[in-house]
Amino acid sequence: MEEDGVIQQQAQEDGNSTITEAVQLPASTPWPMVLALGVALMLTGMVTHWAVSLLGFFLMLRASWGWFFQVLPHDHHISIPVQAEILVITSTRTTRERLPEGFMHRKIIPIETFSVTAGIKGGIAGGIAMTVPAGIFSVVRYHSFWYAVNLLAAGGFVSWAGQTDAFLGQFHLKGLLAASAIHGLTSILIGLLYGAMLPMFPRKPILTAGFIAPFLWTGILYSVLGVISPILNARIDWLWFVLSQIAFGLVCGFVVNLQVKVRTPQFRALPFSVRAGLHGDHSDTKDGKQ
């Protein structure tokens, strides 16, 4: 019977349960509704007439009294007769086929995945790697490493976006702290997202993390930064920006790939020989027998 998807509720019993002839359920009562009406009328009186509030007050008192005796000294219950026969849970419809139960019903793809910490590690490594092209750009173009740092900090300090190149080329402790916080937290978050995304692209993780994601991210920023901050938009060198993003993505993806993968519950469903590494993954055979 089970093969046809028929379920017998009797099967839910674990040896202790019995089918009782009646079930005790709380009895119907008008008092919750009356109490709600009383409260509502009390407030309505504030915008209509005091007599409405007075009526509400009396309804509230009466309903509270009634409700009190619904639950004290004992809850007021009624007995509902129970359908005592074994209940067969099945569809009686004939014009629609039941959904197919495929061999994939418990398949979790992939059977191994990266842990959250792998993404964080990747994000930190990528964030450090990203500073190299950004720093080179800053030194070559503005003869100061601090230009890139301060430009990033200007994302937090709106007034800095209008400052001169000379100002941005100087060391500012405030700028360093702000840029470190922004860059560090963003790198960790992006790393987390990579960690979440990489299992979705198991075949070419480096390609995804290193090139596709940076280009997508840069494209989105390129299209909106002119609206968000035209001054920052004018100061960003997009070629170097893309190079920095690629550096982030490649290193992040590389570091994530170095981490040991975590096995999903699907792995535990595989035969021992597969788990032991003696055979390849034939996870469909178990379910395929059904």
Added chain:
Amino acid sequence: MANATPVMEAIDETLAGKRPVFEVVYEWATTVDHKKIGLMYIFLALIFLIVAGIEAILMRIQLAVPNNHFISPQVFNQLFTMHGTTMVFFMGMPILFGFGNYLVPLMIGARDMAFPRLNAFSFWISAFGGLLLYFSYFGASGLYGAGSAPDVGWFAYAPLTAKVFSPGHSTDYWTLSLLLSGIGTIGTALNIVTTTICMRCRGMTMMRLPLLVWLFLITSCMVFIAIGPLTAAQIMLTLDRYIGAHFFDTQAGGSAVLWMHYFWIFGHPEVYILVLPAFAFVNEIVPVFSRKAIFGYPAMVAATVAIGFISLSVWAHHMFTVGLGAAGNTFFVFATMVISVPTGIKIFNWLATIWGGKIHFATPMIFCVGFLFQFLIAGLTGIMLSAAPFDWQLSASYFVVAHFHYVLVGAIVFALFAAFYYWYPKVTGRMMSETLGKWHFWLFLIGFHLTFDFMHVPGLLGMPRRIYTYEAGRGWEMWNLIVGIGAIFQVVGTVCFIFNLIRSCFRGEIAGHDPWDAWTLEWATPSPPPSYNFAIEPTVHSRRPLWDLKHPEDPDSDYE
């Protein structure tokens, strides 16, 4: 009658003269059964959906062409206030809590909610709150001292709500009705939390809870935190208006920004209070129609908890234009962007669940696919708006209107429709028509995209929110016309849905108890379930108890 719904039974018996109407009404009015209360929540919300939908259409007609005088400016202000308030407080929350009421006890193998009488009280006080809000229309122009409908926006910013700018009682109606519904919402949330913690059947550990129950649990916890500040603010506003307190009176040392803080400490978590149940529906539907277990259950739970926490720390991104200062702006920009991480994890997990699955594109599933696509876009525009400089330029424009409708309609309403098609057979014992469902989906999808995709454009072109009309020649005409046409499509789609709901109740194909071959406990009951839910209290051994019952030779419990 074995497959009749409680509603159908009542209708049939009343029409056949077996029971007088009063008796049927009394039975429903006095019920403490969580399923009936859930259905009443949903019915109430559908009524308010229709009302608020009509208000939206009237606004779109007004804005479809420039220099239009279809309705007056005053009526327009009332319409957008009532539309927003109704959709958020009297449609969104009741309908979601209606589903929660119906499903949570069934899914955890309980016989009822922990506090059934409180449950009834919560419903009725919410319902009376809604009635009070709309009573303001009937009390127009001074009858019993009632003003006309509220016209201060669903956010009711101070000092617009001060007595001097908002004379009469219209704002009081807004405040008092939301106070009432707030009491009801907290009551329901309390019930859901207690029921989930205390009334799970044997074997149902927290990590075996259906994800729907997890998400309703987190949502309910958020309600406790979010509704309190709103209630406090409303009491303060009432004191301002009635006894001359000056909490929000800027002329007497009060602060208008204080209202904004209070309101958005409620308002932003509210978005997640609405969207988490929508996620909950998708969590249940996508695996069943992909014929795969949900991918990353622990990650989904963790992401939900993270969203719950982070959403409480992002309220001020609604206030960038106030001038919070660089430190405040930076914090809230960052906090807002951080929330995209757990949300992204959810999207990846849904995609991973679908990936490699045997997908069955029944109506609930296609609505879920629509949800996934639209929620992604809504998230992207959300990230754009979380950047303070971008927000400064577009905060008061139609771009923001388009963004939040993308979330509220594109994600939440699509997930709600999916939920209706999915659980309707359980509630009624009958299937909804797939043909009408597909018509509903395509009409609503086309309408949705015509409306809210194109609403971004006039926003980018500088069209402000809440304007009554506009002059020709600003480049907004064509976009507004398209938006109006899209709204009509959505109306036609919704009419299809309502017709399907009613028609299927009487003529729908008999569903049986488990028509989707699903895995959670509610499908182990008859359709519709009896008042006691389970004749035998069930015992579960895994996250998919019905799978274990159907396949004892290969139960899930071996893998968890």
